[in-house]
Amino acid sequence: MSNTSAGHDRAPTPEARAASALSAYLDHAATTPMLPAALAAMTEELAQLGNPSSLHSAGRRARRVVEESRELIAEAYGARPSEVIFTSGGTEADNLAVKGMYWARTAADGRPRRVLTTATEHHAVLDCVRWLTEHDGAVACWLPVGQTGAVSPQTLAAAIEQDPASVALVSVMWANNEVGTVQPIAELAEVAAEHQIPFHSDAVQAAGQLPVSLRATGATALTITAHKIGGPVGVGALLLARGAQPVPVLHGGGQERDVRSGTLDVPAIRAFAVAVQTATERRADEAKRVAALRDDLIAQVKAAVPDAILNGAAPGRGRLPGNAHFSFPGCEGDALLMLLDARGIACSTGSACTAGVAQPSHVLLAMGADEARARGSLRFSLGHSTDQAEVDALGSVIGEVVERARRAAR
Numbered sequence: 001m002s003n004t005s006a007g008h009d010r011a012p013t014p015e016a017r018a019a020s021a022l023s024a025y026l027d028h029a030a031t032t033p034m035l036p037a038a039l040a041a042m043t044e045e046l047a048q049l050g051n052p053s054s055l056h057s058a059g060r061r062a063r064r065v066v067e068e069s070r071e072l073i074a075e076a077y078g079a080r081p082s083e084v085i086f087t088s089g090g091t092e093a094d095n096l097a098v099k100g101m102y103w104a105r106t107a108a109d110g111r112p113r114r115v116l117t118t119a120t121e122h123h124a125v126l127d128c129v130r131w132l133t134e135h136d137g138a139v140a141c142w143l144p145v146g147q148t149g150a151v152s153p154q155t156l157a158a159a160i161e162q163d164p165a166s167v168a169l170v171s172v173m174w175a176n177n178e179v180g181t182v183q184p185i186a187e188l189a190e191v192a193a194e195h196q197i198p199f200h201s202d203a204v205q206a207a208g209q210l211p212v213s214l215r216a217t218g219a220t221a222l223t224i225t226a227h228k229i230g231g232p233v234g235v236g237a238l239l240l241a242r243g244a245q246p247v248p249v250l251h252g253g254g255q256e257r258d259v260r261s262g263t264l265d266v267p268a269i270r271a272f273a274v275a276v277q278t279a280t281e282r283r284a285d286e287a288k289r290v291a292a293l294r295d296d297l298i299a300q301v302k303a304a305v306p307d308a309i310l311n312g313a314a315p316g317r318g319r320l321p322g323n324a325h326f327s328f329p330g331c332e333g334d335a336l337l338m339l340l341d342a343r344g345i346a347c348s349t350g351s352a353c354t355a356g357v358a359q360p361s362h363v364l365l366a367m368g369a370d371e372a373r374a375r376g377s378l379r380f381s382l383g384h385s386t387d388q389a390e391v392d393a394l395g396s397v398i399g400e401v402v403e404r405a406r407r408a409a410r
């Protein structure tokens with residue numbers, strides 16, 4: 001397997017950004033560029049032949065690549081190799097965890113039906129819980145979050161203690177994809193474990209930026225995905241503690257311990273492992289570097305737009321190093337996004353579009369923001385390719401862009 005430690009190979013280069021007419025890519029939480037070492041490994045592997053389930057030598061070679069990749073990923077995230085279940089990404093891993101663990105629990109005696117989660121989860125969890133509520137007798141229990149979006153272990157304990165035997169599972173994300181709030185996952189998992197309740201966490205946003213460990217938290221299941229770490233889109237994993245047996249969502253050839261059928265995507269899995277290995281080696285240094293750039297970005301935005309409100313936790317342990325999320329009073333987030341896009345700056349709004357109408361961010365609403373604040377928000381997310389020039393590019397135009405968006409909204 002290719003090693004990745006040579007050189008500090010960020011992507012894209014300033015030349016590549018200039019060629020794509022992009023002066024700043026500040027949307028790493030949506031997807032981050034592939035690391036060159038991961039791209040090279042994937043490209044090499046695409047030229048190889050073999051289904052890892054085949055018994056001949058080409059199949060055995062492919063199997064070896066998969067198992068070496070599994071070992072690297074397991075080691076990076078405090079799991080045993082047998083606890084890594086490859087999936088097609090974060091959405092599938094969340095579905096397997098939430099639906100599969102719910103189904104496994106409701107097949108057991110007593111039929112616990114309550115699913116404890118937060119209203120700030122990614123839709124991959126949120127909509128699974130809603131689906132189970134509408135189609136399968138689940139009772140959703142939305143744990144209240146504070147103004148920063150964090151849920152306290154005491155809140156979880158109180159919700160469980162109302163009726164511990166009725167709780168099927170708990171699912172709380174490690175770090176929020178919009179506002180970057182980091183949850184006290186080890187403490188929350190401990191509360192669930194005291195009652196022998198399965199605990200799942202969507203660690204998609206945390207896995208590239210924070211030390212994430214299945215073993216150290218004692219969680220039952222963690223979701224990760226490659227394309228937020230510098231690997232390709234379309235591959236991820238559920239880290240599933242030994243003994244946990246979710247009911248499969250996909251049935252077929254019985255791959256991945258019968259938990260997730262489907263032929264394994266060997267090139268993507270190999271690139272995923274290389275990205276994880278590279279990101280893990282660099283994580284501590286990168287977190288510092290990216291947090292410093294993020295702090296400068298916050299300072300530049302506040303200097304240009306003094307009434308901009310930073311949503312979420314204060315920079316520090318309670319916030320992802322690469323996240324800055326603002327509400328701009330008197331603006332529509334979509335208008336801001338398009339004005340920035342026209343100036344070569346890519347970022348994101350938290351709002352979703354339903355039938356052509358922008359909806360306010362469900363995350364900000366759950367944190368107690370009013371509709372106007374939830375609609376007029378933008379997320380800037382930084383990552384391994386971010387440099388000072390990109391932060392300065394945003395700083396040089398954000399004041400004028402907010403002015404224009406305010407005039408348009410009047």
Ligand SMILES: Cc1ncc(COP(=O)(O)O)c(C=O)c1O
Pocket residue numbers: 029030088089090091092094122124173175176177202204205225226234236
């Ligand atoms: C927190 C979170 N969970 C799940 C997902 C879905 O992952 P994937 O795109 O691999 O399906 C995302 C992607 O945006 C995410 O941010």
